Structures are given as structure tokens and as C-alpha cells.
Amino acid sequence: MDRIKPPMLGGLIAAAIIIADQIVKMWILYGIQLPIRRTIEVLPFFSLTMVENRGVSFGMFQADGIGRWLLSAFALGVAAMLAWWLRQTERRTLALGLGLVIGGAIGNLIDRVTRGYVIDFFDFSDLYFPYVFNVADAAISIGVAFLLLDFVLNNDETEKKA
Template identity: 35%
Template sequence: MRLLALTAILMLALDQASKYAVIWGLGLIHVGTIPVLPPYLVFHMGWNTGINFGLGSSADARWILVALALAICAWALNWARRDPRPIVAVSTGLLVGGALGNVIDRVIHGAVADFLNMSCCGIVNPYTFNIADIGVFLGAVGLILSPPEKTRRKG
């Protein structure tokens, strides 16, 4: 559980520090867009009140989404408690740290602060995301690719 906690704390800190540095430090909240390596990487300010890709953003689901994120964290922590493999600990830490980063945004700002926009090869991506989203995605993929090992029956 120590590896899980360390991963979650690092993910949460990286997410919150990146948001603070880019949104407030670089003034993205005021300028709206900062080309970094266009079109591959552009900082573009976005406030996501919905789930993902703006889904559910028309309804004020702030507290429902906070509760859902916390429930998913509890479920993942329960899974990790029963599975001592390091890949499960790291994956759960990434998922939990990222989810908590977005929960903090929802509680403080009423929406998740997104600022990363990446496009490539003539495909223009209209969506923004953040470091927490990367953690949630990588953590979920890690857990999906690490199903619980089946125990053998004695007999």
C-alpha cells in the first residue's frame, strides 16, 4: 500500500502543480491559448463541467460526479488491497491520484480545469484534458490489463 500511496500523492501533486503553473503562472486563464509546439501541443483553457469530452456538461452534475469519482476510488482501493502486485498498486495510485485531482477542481471551481490540447497529422482535436486525466486513463488501462489472478483449488 505504500507504493500505491506514493504514486497517488505524486500524481495528485503533479496534476495540481501543473494546473497552477500553466493556468495561473503562465496566465492561461486570461489569454485563453498558448501555442507550445503547435499543432502537437497547445495550452488551451477549458472548464469541463461534464464527464469526459464535455458529456453531461449541460446538467449541473458537480456533486454527482464528485461522489462517483470517490466511489470509483474506493472500489479501486478495495481491489488493490486484495491484490499485492506492484502493477496494481501503481495503476490504482495513478487512477486515485488523478481522480482526486479532478475532484479538487470540481469542489473548488465547480468544474475541472483542462489545458492540454494535442493535434497531429491533419486531425484537429477540439478537446482539452489535464494531467489528472492522463493518470486516470493510465491507471484504468493498468487495472484492465492486470485482472485478478485466479486462485487454484486444492484437491
């Protein structure tokens, strides 16, 4: 049996992240019906805290009105460029990173377009991590780590071609 080719792997990962992100957000909104700025302590170091994030990852660069649409257009453009890059790659680590970032970007884009804000809820502030985030944010961060790993692992190959 052939292994899944890297572009397909990245696409499947992106789809899985989008689905997981939206399912967890629906559970937060309609399952446990967590109100805005309310907190449910799950563990001594981890809580669920509902936040309406009008910015980008981890609540940076808050934007309303036209800013919402500018952030949405930017996210869509980045996702499209990364998808184009994904179609070209033959490296699994790169495909994994791109799939995670694409899935996370689209997951948050869905919120921003449909609600006007992104739903964030994972809260590790008791561990001195001040940001509240979601599945999509985590996927983007992990995806960037895989992109950096791919760069480090393949840097010699890139330099030889230049």
C-alpha cells in the same frame, strides 16, 4: 532493503499524481495566467488551451448544479472503492494502475468541489485528438491501461482459483 509493498506503491503514486496535477493547474491559472479558451502553441502539434470542463474525462457528460455534486459523489465513491481494492492487492501492476486512477480521480475531484469545474489544458487537436485534458485525465487513462494489463497478465491465475 525491502521493496515497497504494492499498497504503499499505489498510495505514493496516487499522492504524486494529486500533487503534480494541482501544481500544473496552479501554473496554468496563476503562472502563465492562461485565459479561458485561449491557446498558446507550444509545438506544431501541441498547445495549451484553457477549458473549464464541467463533465468527466475529456469533457464528456457536461453537468452543472446538482450534476456537479453527483459527479463529485460518484468520483469519491469510485476512489474509495479503488482504495479499498488497493489495500488488498499484492500485485505491483495492479497497484500502479489503481494508484494512477485514484490520484487522477482525486485530482479532478478537488477542482470540481473547489471551482465547480475541472481545469483542462493539454490540447493535441492538431494531431486529430479532439479532447483537451489534464494530468489527472492522463493518469486515469494510463491507470486503466495498467489495470487491463494486470488483468491480461493474471487472467490464468484468476481462472485457476475459480
